[in-house]
Amino acid sequence: SFITQDPYDRDLLVKNLKPFDIPVLNYTGNRQMQNKPLVVSDMMHNLGITSRLDEVFEAPSAVKEVLISQAALDHSFIGSEETNRRADDANKLGVMDLWTPENHYRWSISRYGGHVSASVNPVQGSRLFASNQRRRKLESMEKEEDLETAISRLTDMIGKLNVQRFKHAIEMKCGQRQVQAEGSSWRKGSHGASKFPPEQRVAEYGGGPDAPSMAMVEAPAKLVTAMACSNAKVTGRFLQLSRNIA
Structure with missing residues (x-):
């Protein structure tokens, strides 16, 4: 509602606010505002009643007078939680x-x-x-969405890492079997020859055209060493991936 103190202002507001159906009240001020004295008895205090409604806010005299005359604020009282529990007793006191x-x-x-x-x-x-509560609620919802997105992203990452771990486990197992098979084959073929140094084994062939070179004699041991290193690398990758997932 709007409160005016001049008929011209009232008519102007009524004309312009008519589409919005907003009440306009004109305060003439013919009678001086005479508020009733604030009377809160001891019995009211015992019930938690503290004051009268027209005494707890400030407003221009015209506004306050209209509110009192329209809503009888000078007959309305304010109580506490104790008053809420004993509301019937308040009515017995004339409230x-x-x-x-x-x-x-x-x-x-x-x-x-x-x-x-x-x-x-x-x-x-x-x-x-x-408005601030709505803004804070929106910010909270955005944070929740960010958290859900992060959790979803981490879940996808864990799934991919599990697939990689499975692949590396297969590769490591295959590498181990290959190293074991080839190492066993070389050990059988070179068991006897390994008792002698490479120079002596080359000399046994007499240095003819069919005699093996030093590199050929040392090849079995180098191959086994290379396979062992490859196996160690695969195992290292698997362990590192496992630590990342953990």
Whole structure:
């Protein structure tokens, strides 16, 4: 609602705000605002009632007068959690409108039977910082999405590493079998010859055209050594990959 103190301003606002269906009230100020004195008895204090609603906020006199006349703020009281638990006792003290942190209580007296009926409405939380709350919620959701993306990426990486580990395990097993087979074959063929140094084995052929060279004589031992080194490299790669996955 809008509150004006001049008929021209009221008419101007009514004309321009008509499509929006916004009320416009004109405060004439013919009578001086006379608030009732704040009276909170000891019994009210014992129930947790602390003040009257029109005493807990500041506003221009015209605005405050209109609010009091339209909503009877000077008959509405503010209580605590203790008051919320003992709301019926507050009504027995003549309180007809009561605000607590949890609920808004209103009592009315029937014109015919004189019985009292009550209505209770939950109090909504302040929306003053709602925009900041929405922003923080969006930031939190973005962080959760980033975390989910990171977890998904790590899961895919682990899957790929497991495949690589399986492949390297197969390669290592095949390499071991090849080294064992070829090493066994060379050991059988060179068991006797290995007892003598390479120079003596070359001399046994008499230096003829069919005599082996020094490199040919040393080849079996070098091949076995090379295969052992290859096996060690494969094993090293597998162990390194296992540590990365762990």
